[in-house]
Amino acid sequence: MGCDRNCGLITGAVIGAVLAVFGGILMPVGDLLIEKTIKREVVLEEGTIAFKNWVKTGTTVYRQFWIFDVQNPEEVAKNSSKIKVKQRGPYTYRVRYLAKENITQDPKDSTVSFVQPNGAIFEPSLSVGTENDNFTVLNLAVAAAPHIYTNSFVQGVLNSLIKKSKSSMFQTRSLKELLWGYKDPFLSLVPYPISTTVGVFYPYNNTVDGVYKVFNGKDNISKVAIIDTYKGKRNLSYWESYCDMINGTDAASFPPFVEKSRTLRFFSSDICRSIYAVFGSEVNLKGIPVYRFVLPANAFASPLQNPDNHCFCTEKVISNNCTSYGVLDIGKCKEGKPVYISLPHFLHASPDVSEPIEGLNPNEDEHRTYLDVEPVSHYLTDLINILLMKLSRRIKLISSYSDTGTIGDEKAEMFRNQVTGKIKLLGLVEMVLLGVGVVMFVAFMISYCACRSKNGK
Known part of the structure; x- marks a missing residue:
């Protein structure tokens, strides 16, 4: 026993x-x-989980707009008074709902090329009003004319046409007109070969972004989704030196096994440059542990604060010999039009930039840009606040917008399972x-x- x-x-x-x-x-x-499983499934080729979600995102992406309604247009026009604005919004559109097109695999260099169709559908339930809501804003055509045509004789002719068309520095337009385009009465009289349609995002609907050529990850998983060329080039021809390079992905996804020490680089055709985000915090998003990467203030800093930004500085007055910060001149990639971008309410901008404007309230929690990334599989679970402002040469405010793509409950449950x-x-x-x-x-x-x-x- x-x-x-x-x-x-x-x-x-x-x-x-x-x-x-x-x-x-x-x-x-x-x-x-x-x-091994993740490396197999994140390759961008027919039959993988990543490819299916990459061709047409299963996450609903919204673009939300806040319009800065000018409260004292007559005072500003007559007396050059401090401009007073009131923010109204959000007005929400569903975007990125169209599948990628012209998808072509190239086995020679393990890349896949595509174009991304653009489309926007208004979402009344997520908006404070309708597309027909009116706003008093800067007259884009009138403000841009002297910037585009610098010859004094031509400017004299243009001034007479402005008066003849009964246009002024400010105008009242509907949301739909401001965003997607309207026939401008002043430009209709201009004899030069110029488009008479004006809009902050015109043209957008029924257009495509690309051609993008990205690595599919088959040979090297650490390069999956990273852009090889954009419109056939590795550079933009807008900036000097390395600022002109196209770096990273298109921000829809990143290579897997993301570490906190990594800098996430991505290219945005909207802002005509590559940019980056750094680790901010760990977040639980609908039961999914994710890393939140935040766009740092250094990305829009002056060369005095961040020497790496020297090649983003232009000779425009707005830069004050490159000592001002928080605003980027992207006119060169917008056919020479006077367009500038910043974070909303001039977050992280120098005080002199917002000084002429009353009604701005920059807030880090509301106006920062961040990306939520599932670190193991590389899935982008939340994209929020890619927020820009369209400005005239004298920094008269028009609008800001936010791209928000938050994973839905059904998608989150599938991902958890x-x-x-x-x-x-x-x-x-x-x-x-x-x-x-x-x-x-x-x-x-x-x-x-x-x-x-x-x-x-």
Whole structure:
């Protein structure tokens, strides 16, 4: 009987040891299996999970607009008074709902090319009003004319046409007109070969962005979704030196296994440059642990604050010899039109930039730009506040907008079940096996030793 008991205790200890060893081995093996599966499924080619979501995003993406309604247009026009604005919004449109087109795989260099169709559908339920709401704003055509045509004789002719068309520095237009275009009465009289349609985002609907050529990750998973060329080029021809380079992805996704120390680089055709985000915090988004990467103030800093930005500085008056910051002149990529961008309400901009305007309230929590990225699989779960302002040469405010793409409940549940849930389950199994095995081994060995000691007496 003593032998049977000892054999049972030894057997229990052996089983515990086996479970512990199996749990320990499963940890690196399980990690390797996860890594192998992710590397296979994030490749941008037919049949993978990533490709299906990449062709047409399953996340609803909204573009929200806030319009700065000028409250004292007559005072500003007559007396050059400080401009007073009142923010109204949001007015929401659904975007990025169209699938990528002209998708072509190139096995020679492991790339895939495509164009992204543009489209915007107004969402009344997520808006404070309708597309027919009117706003008093800067007259884009009148403000841009002297900037585009600098010859004094031509400007004299243009001034007479401005008066003839009964146009002025400010105008009242509907939201739909301001964003997507309207026939301008002043430009209709201009004899030069120029488009008579004006709009902050004109043309947009029924256009495409691209051609993009990105790495599909088949040869090197760390390069998946990174842009190789945009419109056939690796540079933009807008800026000097390295500022002109096209870096990173298009911000819709990033290579997998994102670490906190990584700088996420991405290119935006809207702002005509590459930009970057750095780790800010860990966030739980609908049960999914994500890393929140934030656009730093340094991205729009002056060369005095951030020497790396020297090649974004232009000779425009707005730069004050490159000492002002927080605003970027992108006129060169907008056919020479006087267009500037900044974060909303001139967040992170120098005080002299917002000084002529009353009614701005920059707030870090509301107006910063951030990306929420699931670190293991590379999925972008939230994209918020790619916010820009369209400005005239004298920095008269028109609008700001936000791209917001938050993962839906159904998509979040699917992601938890297929990705984070399975990773957590595997981790739990590993810990249970290891824990139970160690406890069993120790308990049975102690019992065995105690039994031997008792029998020895």
